[in-house]
Amino acid sequence: MQSFGKKILNSEQLWQYSLSLYPRVKDLCLQWQDNFGVNVNLLLFLLYLDKQQQSLSEQQLQQLEDLLQHFSTEVTQSIRTLRRTLPSPWLESEMQQPLRLQLLSTELAAEKLEQQLLVQHFNQFSHSDDVLPHSQLLDHYLVLINAPVEQLDGEILDLYQQSQQLENH
Numbered sequence: 041m042q043s044f045g046k047k048i049l050n051s052e053q054l055w056q057y058s059l060s061l062y063p064r065v066k067d068l069c070l071q072w073q074d075n076f077g078v079n080v081n082l083l084l085f086l087l088y089l090d091k092q093q094q095s096l097s098e099q100q101l102q103q104l105e106d107l108l109q110h111f112s113t114e115v116t117q118s119i120r121t122l123r124r125t126l127p128s129p130w131l132e133s134e135m136q137q138p139l140r141l142q143l144l145s146t147e148l149a150a151e152k153l154e155q156q157l158l159v160q161h162f163n164q165f166s167h168s169d170d171v172l173p174h175s176q177l178l179d180h181y182l183v184l185i186n187a188p189v190e191q192l193d194g195e196i197l198d199l200y201q202q203s204q205q206l207e208n209h
Contacts, residue, residue: 046167047094051159055152057091057206058084064202068195076187079108081154086177087203089162095171096162098180104161105184108154116150123147175200 061084062069072078082104089095096104123143127136172180178196182189189196 046165047092048163049088049092049094049159051156054085054088054155054159057088058155060206061087061203065199068199072187072192076182077185078182078187079105079112079154081112081151081158082108082181083178083199085155085158085162086181087199089177090174090200091203091206093174094162095174095177096165097168097170098172100162100165100168101172101177101180102184104158105181107157107161111154111157116147116154119143119147119150 058081062080069078069080069083072083073080085104123140126140126143127133131139178199179189182192182196
């Protein structure tokens, strides 16, 4: 257990943090997304909370995961699937590139909305006395989605280290 002073977070700061960190951890994030069903935005948010020395209770983490699961399934993943299905046999290649770029832009807008939802809900949570240590949020999330945490210890540590190496956001 840990006591902390809860900050009000800013979704644009989270977005800028994510844009800075993501290129460093992209391959691992996509691998976890495809292999374990990790929501990359929730993963980045949990790393951001650690960097900000903020935390969540187990119940709050579950609420955020549920929230994103619904939004991501209905919106973000649908756009991603459509983008990934290109090339289409019905369109000539020069017609597909503008569509692919538009879908990518739309997918990024949906990703940004996911982060706004995370921050909005975090800011609405009341202070909890049973928060998890902020340095263990990612482990708890991976357990929550049944990912093989023990096998991923080195990669988890690398994510935290990459996050800590960023300039303050």
